[in-house]
Amino acid sequence: MTALVSGVVLDVVVMASDGPPVWLLAAGPAGAVATYWALFRYYRNTDKSHSYERDTIIEAKPVQGGREKIDHISKTRRSGIDGDNSSRHRQRVNRLR
Amino acid sequence: MTEENKPFDGPPLSLEEELAAARAEPEAGPDIKTVNEDLADGVNRCPKCGSTDVRLRGSTGMLVCLFCRNEWQESRVEEEFGLGEGIDDLQGTVIAGGAEEIDDDANAVVTLKCGGCGAEVVVDTAHAMNARCHWCRHTLNIQQQMPNGAVPDAVLPFRLTHDEAVTRIREFASKRQLFAHPRFKKEFVPENVLGVYLPYLVIDARAEATYAGTGEVQTRRWTEKHGDNSTTYYAADVFKVDRTVQFTVDDLTIEGAADRASKDESKTNNIVNTVLPFDTKNAVKWNSSYLVGFTSEKRDLDVDDLQPVLQDQLLSIGRSQVEGSIAEFDRGVRWEQEGLDVGGSRWVSMYLPVWVYSYFQEDTKMLHYIAVNARTGETMGSVPVSQWRLVLAALTVGTFLEGIAGVLLVALS
Ligand SMILES: [Zn+2]
Ligand SMILES: [Zn+2]
Numbered sequence: 377m378t379a380l381v382s383g384v385v386l387d388v389v390v391m392a393s394d395g396p397p398v399w400l401l402a403a404g405p406a407g408a409v410a411t412y413w414a415l416f417r418y419y420r421n422t423d424k425s426h427s428y429e430r431d432t433i434i435e436a437k438p439v440q441g442g443r444e445k446i447d448h449i450s451k452t453r454r455s456g457i458d459g460d461n462s463s464r465h466r467q468r469v470n471r472l473r
Numbered sequence: 474m475t476e477e478n479k480p481f482d483g484p485p486l487s488l489e490e491e492l493a494a495a496r497a498e499p500e501a502g503p504d505i506k507t508v509n510e511d512l513a514d515g516v517n518r519c520p521k522c523g524s525t526d527v528r529l530r531g532s533t534g535m536l537v538c539l540f541c542r543n544e545w546q547e548s549r550v551e552e553e554f555g556l557g558e559g560i561d562d563l564q565g566t567v568i569a570g571g572a573e574e575i576d577d578d579a580n581a582v583v584t585l586k587c588g589g590c591g592a593e594v595v596v597d598t599a600h601a602m603n604a605r606c607h608w609c610r611h612t613l614n615i616q617q618q619m620p621n622g623a624v625p626d627a628v629l630p631f632r633l634t635h636d637e638a639v640t641r642i643r644e645f646a647s648k649r650q651l652f653a654h655p656r657f658k659k660e661f662v663p664e665n666v667l668g669v670y671l672p673y674l675v676i677d678a679r680a681e682a683t684y685a686g687t688g689e690v691q692t693r694r695w696t697e698k699h700g701d702n703s704t705t706y707y708a709a710d711v712f713k714v715d716r717t718v719q720f721t722v723d724d725l726t727i728e729g730a731a732d733r734a735s736k737d738e739s740k741t742n743n744i745v746n747t748v749l750p751f752d753t754k755n756a757v758k759w760n761s762s763y764l765v766g767f768t769s770e771k772r773d774l775d776v777d778d779l780q781p782v783l784q785d786q787l788l789s790i791g792r793s794q795v796e797g798s799i800a801e802f803d804r805g806v807r808w809e810q811e812g813l814d815v816g817g818s819r820w821v822s823m824y825l826p827v828w829v830y831s832y833f834q835e836d837t838k839m840l841h842y843i844a845v846n847a848r849t850g851e852t853m854g855s856v857p858v859s860q861w862r863l864v865l866a867a868l869t870v871g872t873f874l875e876g877i878a879g880v881l882l883v884a885l886s
Contacts, residue, residue, distance in 0.1 A: 400882055404875025412867035419649050419856045420741075426726075426749035428786055429793040433723035439798040441716035443688065449709045457689040460805030465792040468785065472683060472812030 505569040507626035512616040525612045528765035534630045547757040550627040560721040563817025571626035572822035579621035585613045598623035602761035614761035622772040625822040627756040631847045638828035638845045641852045654857040670824035672729035672772035678818040682791030685810040688714040688802030716795040724753045729772035741855040748846040
């Protein structure tokens with residue numbers, strides 16, 4: 377595992393010079409890592425669990441709430457907000473009350 | 474009524490007492506009594522011929538008398554105890570008889586007096602709920618809700634047969650042969666699958682969840698050139714976002730045995746969790762005849778132990794409910810705080826049927842399962858892998874991709 381990951385890094389560092397798109401050389405190590413994890417998950421299914429958020433009978437009233445503008449970012453290279461957890465329902469954050 | 478014979482209703486309360494009474498939590502709702510009174514004597518007789526030779530007929534989900542072939546079943550708890558109703562009005566924590574707190578001192582081994590011949594028969598409730606009298610062959614059933622957690626309020630009978638489970642497990646494993654650990658392949662005997670009733674707490678609840686965080690809306694996107702390279706930049710408005718949602722859940726199902734509930738990495742318990750959900754609406758009143766021929770696991774977690782798990786799941790459900798309302802924040806939302814108010818919950822303990830094939834991997838000391846939901850047939854498993862084969866496959870793919878990349882680079886330069 378670590379050998380494969382450092383392989384990716386090594387390739388990128390060594391080949392990072394002008395010329396043709398050398399990042400293509402990362403394809404080998406990246407493909408190896410992806411293959412390992414895809415197969416491992418297919419056999420071991422360590423990532424699976426019951427989706428109670430979806431497979432339970434839930435009746436919700438309309439969602440309430442609002443928004444308030446607090447800042448403006450005039451220039452950033454980030455394409456999204458830092459720490460987006462809007463679809464990671466099981467990642468707990470600070471508890472109110 | 475004169476002043477003299479007015480009924481005495483105690484001395485007036487002091488101000489402190491009045492305030493304390495006003496602040497007190499609403500009283501917990503009534504318990505639900507789920508004891509099956511018909512079976513009070515521990516003997517489950519066929520209503521037609523009176524024989525006690527009764528067991529579950531898997532293909533129909535009904536009880537069958539082995540003597541006269543009469544079939545019948547217990548009533549569904551859903552209607553019998555009104556479990557589907559009134560979730561909107563739940564107050565406090567309502568606990569059914571079979572989900573009550575476990576008394577740690579209560580013995581798992583119970584001695585029954587045989588109703589047929591008077592002999593004493595021992596049942597170890599940790600593993601079985603029936604025993605046969607050696608003398609007269611009467612079947613004796615544990616029907617009383619003892620405080621040892623062995624008797625739930627309801628049971629969902631097995632529907633998938635042993636053969637059907639074997640077929641599903643074989644299918645599951647045969648799709649995962651190439652990289653399976655050689656010892657697993659050699660020792661794989663799907664016929665060794667066991668039918669187990671696992672203890673669950675099935676919960677109806679009413680809750681209000683609140684979330685607060687930060688969201689961003691993109692206002693501009695542009696590209697700047699620096700020599701040969703170009704960089705994309707963004708501008709965005711930042712908002713404080715808050716959301717509140719009220720909801721009810723019907724039959725949320727949580728593991729009632731600590732061994733099965735622990736999701737740490739050294740176990741593959743997530744496999745058993747993954748075959749949820751069950752059609753819990755079809756669960757019937759407790760009758761241990763449904764358990765003949767199956768093993769069962771005892772519940773060892775109380776409602777109090779599981780409150781944090783319930784809260785955790787309700788918070789996740791609330792988060793998924795509000796997700797649709799934050800689409801305007803196209804750069805995403807970061808939730809920073811969340812709060813939960815459980816207005817009321819109702820807890821019923823149930824045995825749910827699972828076919829389990831287990832395999833202990835010697836070299837890693839890990840217990841792997843292939844589990845089949847014995848109602849829906851949903852199958853999930855963990856198959857031990859052969860690490861070196863997996864690495865070899867990964868390296869092969871990697872080398873192949875690297876070859877293509879090399880060819881492309883040569884062609885482009
Ligand atoms: Zn009969
Ligand atoms: Zn007897």
